[in-house]
Amino acid sequence: MSQTKTIAAGVLLLLPPLFASAADWSDTAISWRYGEKFREPFNPNDISKHIVALTHASAYKYGSNYFNADLMLSDSDDPGSLTQTSGAHEAYILYRHTLDIGKLRNEELRYGAVKGVGVTFGFDWNTKNDVGYNSRKHMLVLGPTLMWDVPGFLNTSILLIHESNAPSGAYPPISEVRDRYTYDVHPMLSLSWGIPIADGWSFDGYLNFIAAKGKDEVGNPTAPETNLDMAIMYDIGTQLGQPKNRFRVGVEYQLWNNKFGNSDRTTRPAYGNRASTLMVRAEYHF
Numbered sequence: 001m002s003q004t005k006t007i008a009a010g011v012l013l014l015l016p017p018l019f020a021s022a023a024d025w026s027d028t029a030i031s032w033r034y035g036e037k038f039r040e041p042f043n044p045n046d047i048s049k050h051i052v053a054l055t056h057a058s059a060y061k062y063g064s065n066y067f068n069a070d071l072m073l074s075d076s077d078d079p080g081s082l083t084q085t086s087g088a089h090e091a092y093i094l095y096r097h098t099l100d101i102g103k104l105r106n107e108e109l110r111y112g113a114v115k116g117v118g119v120t121f122g123f124d125w126n127t128k129n130d131v132g133y134n135s136r137k138h139m140l141v142l143g144p145t146l147m148w149d150v151p152g153f154l155n156t157s158i159l160l161i162h163e164s165n166a167p168s169g170a171y172p173p174i175s176e177v178r179d180r181y182t183y184d185v186h187p188m189l190s191l192s193w194g195i196p197i198a199d200g201w202s203f204d205g206y207l208n209f210i211a212a213k214g215k216d217e218v219g220n221p222t223a224p225e226t227n228l229d230m231a232i233m234y235d236i237g238t239q240l241g242q243p244k245n246r247f248r249v250g251v252e253y254q255l256w257n258n259k260f261g262n263s264d265r266t267t268r269p270a271y272g273n274r275a276s277t278l279m280v281r282a283e284y285h286f
Contacts, residue, residue: 023065026058027245028286033252035279038074039272041262042132045077047087063099063118072128080129081170088130096122098145098155116147120157134168135260136180141188152195152202159188163213173218183222183261184214200238202248205230213261222261229254231281245285252279 031053038047049072056067074080074087098118102109109117124139143159166180189209197203210225230253237247256275263273 023058023060026056028054028056029283030054030286031281031283033279033281035252035254035277037275037277038078039256039259039275039277040078040130040132041259041272043078044271047078048075049073049078049087062103063097066096066098066122067094069093074130079131081131088128090126090128090130090135092124092126094122094124096120096141100147110149113149114146115149118145118147119143120145120159130169132169133174136166136168137163138165138180139163143187150193150195152193154193154195155191157188157190159190161186161188161210161213165217167217177217181217183216186211186213197232200235202233202235203230204233210261216261223258223263225259225261226255226257227259228256233281233283248283248285250281252281253277254279 033051033053034049036046036048038049039045040047051073052071054067054069056065058065070090070092072090072092074089076085076087078088080086080088098120100116100118102116111117119142121140121142123141124137126135126137128135140162141159143157145155145157148154148156162182162185164180164182167174167177169175188211190206191208192206194202194204206227206229208225208227210227212222212224214222216222231250233248233250235245235247236249238244240247254275254277256277257273259273259275
């Protein structure tokens with residue numbers, strides 16, 4: 001585990017400078033958010049979490065990059081082991097690269113409100129040390145993206161997902177899983193946006209509709225999944241003499257239904273499949 005953390009830390013330090021060196025523009029931020037109504041499948045408790053993130057976005061001649069690494073620190077209602085009282089720790093890394101087809105062909109691909117067409121590919125990776133599941137997710141995504149002509153940005157993608165996991169939690173039947181398990185390839189409709197709504201204010205977020213992915217690791221059917229995460233942010237730094245968009249604060253809301261494909265049919269009793277979480281958020285951009 002210590003070696004994995006060292007490698008992850010190196011990736012976090014190296015990726016933003018590598019992206020920025022060839023970028024037309026780039027934005028890197030450290031953020032913190034906190035909420036008290038997180039949920040996890042198979043867990044009946046409301047969970048408090050502190051989440052620290054490193055985020056990088058950039059564009060270059062032929063497309064754009066997006067990278068995010070979350071470190072999530074749960075309270076004792078999401079314990080890290082059967083014997084400890086402290087909460088679980090989770091690292092979740094996401095990367096997306098979008099190739100702009102128009103830029104590759106050196107011509108504008110504009111269709112009404114659509115200002116660009118691209119191909120998006122990337123990956124998700126996580127590790128968590130909670131009692132019940134111990135996720136070790138690997139995920140690859142690939143599919144077309146439309147870029148819409150709005151203030152700020154609005155992108156929509158239809159992505160095919162190849163996902164596997166190797167849970168190692170202490171509770172049966174998860175404890176009986178030994179090998180990495182691969183789900184059925186399944187589609188996801190993904191929207192992401194960052195839209196200015198008033199002087200200093202913006203509306204940011206994403207919405208993922210994820211189809212069922214076949215059977216889970218122990219043979220239960222999975223369910224379609226919805227994950228909505230949106231935030232109203234205010235550029236408070238300009239009031240403190242800082243450059244525009246240097247320091248932002250706001251509120252964030254997440255609605256996650258059938259989390260990880262679990263539904264009332266797969267977790268009995270029906271614990272933790274649906275989360276409705278209000279958070280506070282602060283970001284520093286550099």
